[in-house]
Amino acid sequence: MEIFDNLFLGLSVAISPINLVYLMLGSLIGMIIGIIPGFGPAAGLSILLPLTFGMDPTGAIIMLAAIYYGAMYGGTITSILLNTPGESAVVASTFDGFPLAQQGRAGPALVMQAVASFVGGTVGVILISVLAATFATVTRNFGPPEFFMLVMMGIVTLVVLIGENWRYGAISALIGFAIGTVGVDLETGIQRFTFGSAELISGVGFIPIAIGLFGLGELFYAFYQGLHRAGSGGIIQYQSEDRFWPTIRDWLDSRLAFVRGSILGFCIGVVPGAGATVASLMAYSIEKSSSRTPEKFGKGAMEGLVAPECANNAASSGAMVPLLTLGIPGSASTAVLLAALLMWGLKPGPLLMEQNPEFAWGLVASMYLGNMALLAISIFAIPLFVLFIKLPYRILAPAVILVCTMGTFSVHGSIVEVWLMVGAGVIGFFMKLYGFSPAATVLALVLGPLAEETLRQTLIISRGSPWIFIERGMSLGILIITLGVIVFGIWMGRSRKKLRARMT
Amino acid sequence: MRLHKTISVAARALALAGAVLIPTLSSGAATADNYPSERLNWTIAFGPGGGNDIMSRTIISILEKYKLYPGEIVAQNRSGGSGAVGWGYLFNQKGNPYHISSTSGSFITTPLKAKTPWTPTSFVPVALLAADDLVLVVNKTSKIKDFDQFIKEAKATPLAIGGMGAVNVDFIVPTLLAEKAGFKFDYVSFNKQGELTTALLSSALDAMVANPGDVAGLLESGDLRALGFSGTKTPDSLKGVPTFGEKGFELGISMPRGVVLPPDAPKEAQEWWIATMKKVVEKPEWAEYVKKHELTETVLWGDEFGKFLGTSQDEFARILKASGAIK
Numbered sequence: 096m097e098i099f100d101n102l103f104l105g106l107s108v109a110i111s112p113i114n115l116v117y118l119m120l121g122s123l124i125g126m127i128i129g130i131i132p133g134f135g136p137a138a139g140l141s142i143l144l145p146l147t148f149g150m151d152p153t154g155a156i157i158m159l160a161a162i163y164y165g166a167m168y169g170g171t172i173t174s175i176l177l178n179t180p181g182e183s184a185v186v187a188s189t190f191d192g193f194p195l196a197q198q199g200r201a202g203p204a205l206v207m208q209a210v211a212s213f214v215g216g217t218v219g220v221i222l223i224s225v226l227a228a229t230f231a232t233v234t235r236n237f238g239p240p241e242f243f244m245l246v247m248m249g250i251v252t253l254v255v256l257i258g259e260n261w262r263y264g265a266i267s268a269l270i271g272f273a274i275g276t277v278g279v280d281l282e283t284g285i286q287r288f289t290f291g292s293a294e295l296i297s298g299v300g301f302i303p304i305a306i307g308l309f310g311l312g313e314l315f316y317a318f319y320q321g322l323h324r325a326g327s328g329g330i331i332q333y334q335s336e337d338r339f340w341p342t343i344r345d346w347l348d349s350r351l352a353f354v355r356g357s358i359l360g361f362c363i364g365v366v367p368g369a370g371a372t373v374a375s376l377m378a379y380s381i382e383k384s385s386s387r388t389p390e391k392f393g394k395g396a397m398e399g400l401v402a403p404e405c406a407n408n409a410a411s412s413g414a415m416v417p418l419l420t421l422g423i424p425g426s427a428s429t430a431v432l433l434a435a436l437l438m439w440g441l442k443p444g445p446l447l448m449e450q451n452p453e454f455a456w457g458l459v460a461s462m463y464l465g466n467m468a469l470l471a472i473s474i475f476a477i478p479l480f481v482l483f484i485k486l487p488y489r490i491l492a493p494a495v496i497l498v499c500t501m502g503t504f505s506v507h508g509s510i511v512e513v514w515l516m517v518g519a520g521v522i523g524f525f526m527k528l529y530g531f532s533p534a535a536t537v538l539a540l541v542l543g544p545l546a547e548e549t550l551r552q553t554l555i556i557s558r559g560s561p562w563i564f565i566e567r568g569m570s571l572g573i574l575i576i577t578l579g580v581i582v583f584g585i586w587m588g589r590s591r592k593k594l595r596a597r598m599t
Numbered sequence: 600m601r602l603h604k605t606i607s608v609a610a611r612a613l614a615l616a617g618a619v620l621i622p623t624l625s626s627g628a629a630t631a632d633n634y635p636s637e638r639l640n641w642t643i644a645f646g647p648g649g650g651n652d653i654m655s656r657t658i659i660s661i662l663e664k665y666k667l668y669p670g671e672i673v674a675q676n677r678s679g680g681s682g683a684v685g686w687g688y689l690f691n692q693k694g695n696p697y698h699i700s701s702t703s704g705s706f707i708t709t710p711l712k713a714k715t716p717w718t719p720t721s722f723v724p725v726a727l728l729a730a731d732d733l734v735l736v737v738n739k740t741s742k743i744k745d746f747d748q749f750i751k752e753a754k755a756t757p758l759a760i761g762g763m764g765a766v767n768v769d770f771i772v773p774t775l776l777a778e779k780a781g782f783k784f785d786y787v788s789f790n791k792q793g794e795l796t797t798a799l800l801s802s803a804l805d806a807m808v809a810n811p812g813d814v815a816g817l818l819e820s821g822d823l824r825a826l827g828f829s830g831t832k833t834p835d836s837l838k839g840v841p842t843f844g845e846k847g848f849e850l851g852i853s854m855p856r857g858v859v860l861p862p863d864a865p866k867e868a869q870e871w872w873i874a875t876m877k878k879v880v881e882k883p884e885w886a887e888y889v890k891k892h893e894l895t896e897t898v899l900w901g902d903e904f905g906k907f908l909g910t911s912q913d914e915f916a917r918i919l920k921a922s923g924a925i926k
Binding site for chain 1: 646649652653656676677678679680681683684712713714759764765766770785786787788789790791792793794796797798800801802803804812815816817818819820822891892919922923924925
């Protein structure tokens with residue numbers, strides 16, 4: 096079997112002592128980078144990139160890749176503990192992760208997210224090893240029409256998230272779409288709502304808005320509730336911490352979420368663009384709509400945390416496919432990795448894996464080891480994080496403000512973005528007070544501009560004809576799946592109502 | 600000039616008086632005989648890992664390796680607003696010869712997009728070292744096989760040509776080509792190189808313009824086909840590909856990768872840096888950098904570079920005004 100030959104070659108490269116050191120170092124740094132909201136893998140990678148100038152390329156890529164997927168492990172921790180997603184791919188993890196923490200189940204939630212990250216990451220690497228070439232053809236067929244259809248699918252799933260309070264949910268999403276229109280109009284270059292500010296030309300970023308709405312908003316709400324006077328306990332009055340390990344029930348509830356989340360995540364992750372965000376959203380909504388107890392979602396359902404976690408980690412592996420097989424970066428982080436490949440004098444492209452097998456397979460093999468290392472690090476570190484939320488509030492609150500501010504500032508070193516974050520914090524407080532959905536806002540902020548860009552690109556290419564969406568095979572396929580999801584959702588909703596009607 | 604002399608006389612007097620222990624006092628008082636004598640602040644107007652950052656750090660490492668700069672060099676990334684922040688900072692260091700920065704495409708486009716207090720010609724030009732030029736590519740499945748056929752097809756039916764951004768050289772290059780060759784086309788702007796390349800691979804686009812480095816792998820594997828190159832000399836990796844000029848469509852435009860000093864920097868400093876950069880570009884490390892990043896070595900010194908910036912800026916402004924992207 097060629098695959099085993101390749102993997103064996105890769106493993107022999109990856110387990111050389113120096114490469115193992117790089118791997119462990121990368122995993123640790125990645126995890127820490129992931130934990131700080133705002134300071135995501137793309138920023139972390141580009142700061143550490145110059146250090147790899149003189150390193151052996153294989154060792155360097157093993158380290159940088161470990162930082163990249165390691166950040167996905169760490170990223171969820173603030174989602175669960177502080178209800179603050181550090182990047183768009185972990186927004187879906189706040190839906191059930193934070194309620195679990197509030198119920199005193201922070202330990203099991205963190206363990207499950209580490210395991211889910213491990214499963215998602217490992218399934219992703221297995222699929223890279225076996226099917227990278229096959230998935231490269233998916234990437235090859237993905238133009239603006241397909242991209243638009245995929246984004247529409249993501250927007251449809253927003254509806255599932257909005258839940259019962261749909262009027263407020265829709266308003267929240269529209270606010271996000273509105274914020275997303277700020278910046279340069281991609282097709283004409285005309286500036287929209289920038290008020291002459293150079294900082295707003297590239298638009299309002301996800302980070303200041305998400306950190307403001309979630310992190311600061313949650314904090315202001317806690318002040319409003321008078322938690323700062325309560326003395327101890329976290330941002331929210333956490334109930335007593337009973338156990339660390341997940342229960343058998345947790346495992347049983349999430350067994351299918353592991354499988355569905357990982358495979359879905361990888362498949363969407365191979366698409367260049369907002370793969371991980373759309374993947375985690377869809378994984379969540381599929382899990383919710385196929386669940387027999389959808390009412391538990393958003394109130395601490397373990398499978399509602401596992402599915403998006405598997406998906407975003409599998410997607411971050413999936414994003415390596417276009418990088419390794421075509422030399423195309425699928426995300427901001429893989430773009431930095433691509434810059435690294437160029438810097439070391441490699442030529443990324445379809446021939447990379449043939450011409451540099453020990454490099455490519457060394458990287459793939461190291462990802463198996465890296466995921467194991469990260470699982471071990473996570474389990475080891477979780478008790479520390481659980482301690483963190485038990486800190487007295489008077490210590491925790493300033494620390495959270497500091498982390499939010501520094502995280503936001505570190506992205507572009509922009510004070511304007513810090514003020515945006517503070518403004519978003521005030522809005523986030525009122526959203527929480529009146530039951531709006533900050534998640535819908537930030538996801539609309541990510542998906543809205545993508546939808547606009549890809550739709551306009553498509554229509555320029557087709558010279559205004561919408562038929563292009565059904566003329567192209569893959570675009571038609573995604574359209575049919577989306578329609579199927581909508582019909583299935585309505586049908587499930589109806590049959591559930593009937594069931595309930597019969598029971599009462 | 601008189602002011603400078605007065606200050607330098609004063610500085611020397613101070614030096615005689617034994618104030619040499621506080622060298623910072625003489626800041627801004629550079630003269631031919633003692634420049635450079637202080638720490639150099641190298642402003643990088645973009646984040647780490649980008650094209651501008653890599654070029655700056657390559658030059659700095661050459662300066663350090665061959666001890667071309669006598670003092671310490673501190674590189675600082677001041678990113679934000681597509682270079683508006685970093686170059687704005689340099690702009691504020693008027694007359695100070697111990698600040699320097701490297702330029703890239705945004706050096707021309709950012710002042711056109713935003714109301715920056717500076718324009719490319721506000722600065723004291725040192726040297727244009729290299730240029731980012733673009734290659735015109737099609738999918739391997741395209742029926743267009745070469746440049747002549749491209750022009751023919753483009754004249755028959757407008758093609759969809761993709762590139763990065765609307766206020767960018769990616770838009771300027773095909774527009775100028777279309778102007779000169781007499782065809783019309785639909786420009787499709789993208790935000791991310793990955794999405795642009797896959798759009799071409801999926802045959803949604805008819806053609807695209809890209810930096811040679813971004814498509815080198817796909818050209819080598821035969822997935823994409825190169826038709827023409829916008830620069831004056833084709834890089835090694837694109838052997839056999841004609842330049843637009845060879846086909847009779849000289850564009851005379853490219854993204855300047857150069858070095859500038861703050862406005863009103865003294866003449867001595869400008870001359871010192873021209874002499875020094877002449878040494879830098881002769882080193883093997885520089886040749887390797889240019890080759891690795893598929894840049895075209897285009898060298899212009901001092902005021903020649905300034906003139907080049909001026910004409911590029913005017914040409915960009917003319918085309919972007921015509922397209923309605925800027926007012």
